[in-house]
Amino acid sequence: MSSNPSLLPSNTTSPPISRTSNDKTPLLHRYSSIEDQNYYHATISNCHYAGHVVRDVEVQKQETDIQQPLSARAILQELKVLVQISNPVVLTYMLQYSLQTGSVLVVGRLGPEELAASVFAFMFATITGWLLGLGGSTALDTLGSQLWGASTGKINEERRLMMNILFQRACIVLNVCFIPVAILWYFVDPVLRLLGQDALLCQMVQSFLRYSIPGTPAYIGFEITKKYLQTQEVLPHASTLTLLVCSPLNMLITYLFVYEFDLGFIGAPIAASLTHWIMLFVLLGIMYVVGDGKTKQTKWGLLPIHRRAFEQWKPFLALAIPGVLSLGSEYAAFEVITVLVGLLDSSTTMAAQSIIVIADDILCTIPLGISVATTTRVGYWLGRGLPGHAKMASFVSILFALSVGAVAAIVLLVTKDSFGYLFSKDTTVVGLVGKVLPYLVIFQFVDGVAGASGGALRGAGCQHWSASANLIGYYAFALPLGAFLSFGSAHLGLLGLWAALCAGLFAIAAIQTIVLLRMNWQCQVELCTLRFKK
Template sequence: MYKTNSISEKMKQFMIILLPILITQVGLLAMNFFDTVMSGRAGASDLAGVAIGSSLWVPVFTGLTGILMALTPIVAQLIGAKEGNRVSYSVLQGVYLSIFLSILVVILGIFIIHPILNGMNLTDHVSHVAKHYLIGLSIGILPLFVYTALRSFIDALGETKTTMFITLLSLPINVLFNYLLIFGKFGFPKLGGVGAGYASAITYWFIFLIIVFFVHRIQPFSIYRVFHTFYRISFSKWKEIMKIGVPIGLSIFFEVSIFAAVTLLMSSYDTVTIASHQAAINFASLLYMAPLSVSMALTIAVGFEVGAKRAKDAKQYSQLGIVIAVLFALVSAILLYLFNEQIAGLYTNDQAVLQLTGHFLIYAIFFQLSDAIAAPIQGALRGYKDVNITLVMALVSYWVVGLPLGYMLSIHTDLGPFGYWVGLSSGLTCAAVTLYFRLRVLQKKHISRWVDETS
């Protein structure tokens, strides 16, 4: 990144950072998209099993990798402050932490997955698919977590096109092994939805090997010599990363887990409802990649400007990001309204599932705008390393407002399963409003402080 002197320069630099992140995020989600779509072609029970498995895995993955995302503002501020000699130490400690977290997840999974699935109202086949989908996926947890740590380092340098390139390389691998393992082609075992888990694990090992090669051998990453000196584990550095990362991870967990909780609560409905909800959530998640990508780009841009103590520039990037995300949301809402039947048709040929998915997609329109405001603001706040209050706001918005309201509407009104989606929209709106006021307060505080320091 470099210092900019006008809004047009900021727009150009921001889009250079944003577009590769957007393509990367869509690519990563496309793996889950292909898992869902291709499992749906294997049958409604396979789709429902992958839905349940994903709902258990995604909150854990996003929450824990949120901890590793702390490396992005840490490295971005070091670069902005021209302290590049301290980067390799921080990144390597992040890699160590990612390995520890991945081992912890696998150990916990061994003990809790079976009891959780047994406690749900699932058919034997759906439960089998969910369990063995997660077992297959677990083989790729360690490389995925290390990849996330290294990706945070690469993105913090503003070189987001590199992770885009790696992700685009990985997509054909994921689709190929989905095809081979779900449908049992070319002598491979026919595993149904379970095969999607193993296909994802293979893909995670692929992107891990590629990113290690880039960091070690390709400039500008090799300049920082991340793997040239293997420092001893520093628990004090882990504490620094986790002081920023744990609130980030929990904030993301509270948001993502509310969607997972809704899917798990849907298990009280029939298989058609579970499959339809998952298909709609899957596509809504694809659209969410736009505000999420803006959020990640803002963490880099704002972190760089905060490190350089340019409060006005940091504020301008924040405003620019929110406007871009809102424009994305308006386009998404139009697509959902005009083409909801065609979108539902991507997931299934089952007429009952297709019709119900289309109805769920209409409700998805309502939380597009709230996401477009809340996500970018969270990214900007992370650039300031302001994460603790954001954590509290996320907890209240999603779990005190959103989920209870959705549960009440689903049980006590004629909305039924759609009541959960109204609750989701309400929680996201609450988050957007509270986060906006927090950002305004923080920006005024930084502008006043840095004006005093230079006067």
């Protein structure tokens, strides 16, 4: 982006940008002095959320000490905003996960080969392609929230123009990145054969992925549009309404294509591609019909493509790639766990694992929603030039995640002996589920801290820390430990795998929290300012 002093926080006195290429000031440390904290001045301002005017957190007239706690009123207000942002995000992700589940339920009735191929294809598509939308769009989380905070005070049209350039850049970059993935999907059969997969499975997965290619740009576009709205804290329920319409519609379309139109197995990916385009256009339609939730005017101006959308790709990719690695490493780790469960050679164990995974898929949307809300708030405060408030938002979100995790833990523990009956009548399976559920309780409790701390790191543009923590926690710790506990002298089976997952996630949460505790928030503000002066 071109140099533009107006991109600095309009309600602050700009500090001298002292960090140069020779500056050795650490990005992570505990503050020992307060002399650099006297640059930032602000007054209490109004912001809009979901069509209503709400008060920003009390912005102190002068932040003199980042370690000095903000008022209880400020903390409660921040918690309120976090809840407002995270609630629709949680529901959105729950509905989004139901799309794959619905497709698998419909196509699975064709036979066991079709069921296995569809599950494998969805997994492969998620890890290699759809992850570009899920993980790559986290760069827009960071840049969008920081830019929106940095441009506070500018007229809405100017702020929207800068956001639209980021939106267009994200769409172009991530779809260009999908081109080699699309080539892989089209010729994936020999690749899967080299990995030792069954010949029939390879052919079916290749057919599935080929018909999934046309819908993936729409999937990426939907994810980017969702982030575009979230970072501006407008139309929070637009994505939820879109999926409330498209989730049941997806099952209907899949059924029609598979059975009524007699397309069989390939009807599922064709229906999924069509659903992704419907999702994108419904979301855009809601935006243009409802407006931005503030002025009730349709002044989005997403087109035409601005020439600056073709600039600054390297900084964008520097945030997008760690975002992809962070989510991708987690998804891949769970796939490895599934393979290890299969090696236990027990239908009871596999059935219990399937039930636990379904419960985890539902519950994980809660820390995921809190994580997205945390990114938005931390990025916003850094853009405003208020490091103390960014730090406060980080730790308020962690406490919020812990409290929500405690509620989920109580529910699971109370129902652990009967939970399995929701999915199976086999008393052996239900009994094993009851034994594993306490580990899932621990996993979800820690996942809240990991999600909130990871969201705070994304808000600060430090996705690389989350990616590194995930690689260490899952691949250097959880998977080796899980293999040892399950197949070694302990012979704990499924219990050993989930105990190892809990230990690995605890390591991830600890690493990310330590990074936040040692974060030099003042330097993050300066880096944010420099980012938008380029």
